[in-house]
Amino acid sequence: MKSLEDQLRNLFPEHQPSESPDIEEKGDLWLQEEPLICKYEKRKGKPITIIEGYTGADSDFKILAKEIKQLLSVGGSFKNETIIIQGDYRDKIMKFLKEKGFNVKRVGG
Template sequence: MDLKDQLKNLFPDHEPNEIPETEEESTIWMQDDPLICKYEKRKGKPITIIEGYTGADSDFKILAKEIKQLLSVGGSFKNEQIIIQGDYRDKIMQFLKDKGFKVKRVGG
């Protein structure tokens, strides 16, 4: 007696719903223009700014969250820019290239 038979004995009126398996679509943000990764100092502290994304804001927020988790640093998403605390241009650019983005380094 397998699990389905046992469940039928316990719940005779229940009709199981077959859920079709759907392929998960990987989120790929493709765009023509490169993302701009630049370095600035604000109030004496270094920050990395990523801008130039042309897709939906919600996708850009997800990307910001992934970058912050990758680097274990703080940051924010404001005015269509991702602001990361610290100078992590090289790591961020490599991460974005692995995701399939074109990236342009600006400043220093």
């Protein structure tokens, strides 16, 4: 069985593969001067953590939401320029964001 590279060479004989692929790294998020706001609420009797105040691109904020959800192994969503995480994880989220280089402000409680 031929490898994928061999199959691609047969299909595109003139193509010269580049050494470094142009893939964007996840660690290249835009860092802002204003602090992100991390707050706690209860909705329908269940605790949630809300992160808001990001002024960069929505795609960067979505990547950040995904990383937080994977770090904590919890559910959550990205809506209306806010990240909503199920459960009260303010301390862990604030520590994670500070390690990434963000300024974080705790609001409420």
